[in-house]
Amino acid sequence: MTRAAVIHAPHTPLRLTDITLPAPAPHQVRIRLAAAGVCHSDLSLTNGTMRVPLPAVLGHEGAGTVTEVGDAVTHLAPGDRVVLNWAPSCGSCHACSLGEVWLCADALTGAGDVYARTTGDGTDLHPGLNVAAFAEETVVAAKCVLPAPEGIPLTDAALLGCAVLTGYGAVHHSARVREGETVVVYGVGGVGLAAIQSARIAGAGQIVAVDVSPEKEELARAAGATDYLIASDTTAKDVRRLTGGHGADVAVECVGRAATIRTAWESTRRGGRTTVVGIGGKDQQVSFNALEIFHWGRTLSGCVYGNSDPARDLPVLAEHIRAGRLDLASMVTERITLDGIPAAFDNMLAGKGGRALVVF
Secondary structure, eight states, rough: OEEEEEEEEEEEEEEEEEEEEOOOOTTTTEEEEEEEEEOOHHHHHTTTTOOOOOEEOOOOOOEEEEEEOOOOOOOTTTOOOEESSSOOOOOSSSSHTTTOOOOOTTGGGGGGGOOOEETTTOOOOOEGTOOOOSSSSEEEEEGGGGEOHHHHHHOHHHGEEEEEEEHIIIIIIIIOOOOTEEEEEESSSSSHHHHHHHHTTOOOOOEEEEEEEEHHHHHHHHHTOOOOEEOOHHHHHHHHHHHHTTTTTEEEEOOOOOOHHHHHHHHEEEEEEEEEEEEETTTTOOOOOOHHHHHHHHHEEEEGGGGOOHHHHHHHHHHHTTTTTSSSGGEEEEEOOGHHHHHHHHHTTTOOOSSEEOOO
């Protein structure tokens, strides 16, 4: 028996529930969680923006220790420290054949499986985004775990599973920020803070952070922002003013709202690049006229999981952490228990804080 945060229907609160996990199947492992980050994607699953079979145990950003392995698992053993990978690539679909493993067609095929049951009435539960990290323990496919970097506490390593891979990848893989370029980051949450640090690592000459909350300025500047703006109707003009009248070379949008996407695009120079990381709903419509697309010559692109290959990128991130260039602990503004997740969602909606981290 283990404790988990379960969602039973969209727009309903998570409920702490005792669940029963099965023994690992041949290609599965059981993991005792050390920590799990509370991500905006989890919030999107609760409100129906993203769909998941229900009832489910959410949570997809986590790290822990292997306690049991299935008969066919040979590369992992009890005691191994691991980071969860919520979107494992199959290696054989069309996207994987192109090297675009972040777009793997089969990455979430296991999310619809029944993986556990409640202890009270035996209700079938699904693993939200494959890994069900909002639980003291979980059972996942062996392909959903990666070795945790040596020398990094598991409570910090949990952030590598989503926020850091996404923010780092948005800057280095999607936007391909070059040394000396100007970067504006919209949204100073967990992913935004990772993007700001990553822009600094990339050698950006100027980093402008934009958020609705004045309280986040200190977080943004500590991460590497050289300028801070409170979001307003004049944000795009304010960014151009700060960048010599030209606009930023790169904008990274971590909010997922139509108005913010449009503002991010407008705040870049002619020929500038905007990467959209935030997950918006179908009702969020962004419009452009044909003439401005031609005139400005800007690029607007989506970004899934930072366009990252976790197996390739985790060792790179580990080197940045060990060298002191990337600070994971500074992204965490709240350490909570499982029953603190609903309040963390409320803070996220209110634009408060950076990353909330469930510590087991």
